[in-house]
Amino acid sequence: MNKYFTNITSNSADFYVYGTIVDEKQEDWFTGEKSETEVDPIEFKNELDDLKGRGIKDFNIYINSGGGSVFASSTLVSMIRRFRDETGAKIHSFIDGLCASASTYLCMVADEINVYRNSIMMIHKPMTFAMGNSEDLEKEINALNAIEDDMMIPMYMEKAKVDEAQIKDLIKNETWFSGNEKDDMFIGNFFKINYLDTAKNVPVNLTKGMLNSYKHIPQDLVENSRPKQQNDVVEKAQIDYSNYEQKLCSLKKEEC
Secondary structure, three states, rough: OOOOOEEOOEEEEEEEOOOOOOOOOOOOOOOOOOOOOOOOOHHHHHHHHHHHHOOOOOEEEEEEEEEEEEEHHHHHHHHHHHHHHOOOOOEEEEEEEEEEEHHHHHHOOOOOOEOOOOOOOOOOOOOOOOOOOOOHHHHHHHHHHHHHHHHHHHHHHHHEEEOOOHHHHHHHEEEEEEEOOOOOOOOHOOOOOOEEOOOOOOOOOOHHHHHHHHHOHHHHHHHHHHHHHHHHHHHHHHOOHHHHHHHHHHHHHOOO
């Protein structure tokens, strides 16, 4: 059963990126289940390999994601590029809601970027969490700089309508773009897109992690995210804790 691809026909397939992009899916400590929305490169590769030889001509990527792992996203981009080279398929990306941070890599790898009136895109300098001595941290800095200089900027420049210096400034300043043609920060003012003059009925939900990580989130997005956060709190409060108790017993090597 496919986890990532839907509507597979004799010549097309749809890939939905409606969650966080992760290096590898981990089981939830409380429930023992894996996320249904996270995107994992390992699982993705297995399904993508199955598509080869099917005559896929149109590979559609639908995005409503706050991003995730820089390294996982760059890996997905590499796999999609190889798929295109090997099959001749055309890649189409659609910003259904939010396309932020590392999910923009999956947007930019497409031959054609489709933007709706409600589309939102955000780019910023790559970030990571690190610990260790000065040499360890220097390695992380060099890796982040390499990702920005060797992967992000060339990829953005393939679709850019402005010069490289401006793209670098937009990345540095954590820039939020909109799908509103009348907005100065309209995506189409900066990148080559195919504008779809309609709105996609997809709610943009910012996670708590995003709210804590970014400095320039549009206020209306912050306001619209609050009901979702409240719902998340209610849902977490309703978790069945029987599995949690079993885990505690197992750790204590006791029978329940």
